Amino acid sequence: MTHPVDIHVGKRVRQRRWLVGMTQQQLAERVGIKFQQIQKYETGANRISASRLWDIADVLEVPVSFFFEGIEGNNSTGRDKSEDMMTNREALDLVWSFYAIPAEQRRQLFELAKVLSEAA
16 A cells, blocks of 8 residues: 555655656656656655655755655645645646746736636
């Protein structure tokens, strides 16, 4: 049976990999393993050893503690809303697109989004 901690750590690996714009293949090559292993780590199907997590953290340029952030605040299902949002590919693509917009237009778009969300 998959342990909730393994699932959480795997999701954090996927989240960080997406945020830095890296593919599973690229991460696997930099860590020295097959991309299928990264897939298994990200789903929690396989546990990540301490030394492998250290290597992944080094490649993704985060401290090892990053992968455990938010775990103590999760509800009984092992998930919370902010984690769901930040592991959603569409949400991450939206964030990437948002920051590609020039600063002044980005500020205006943000203000529009605030108004629209208040009206909803």
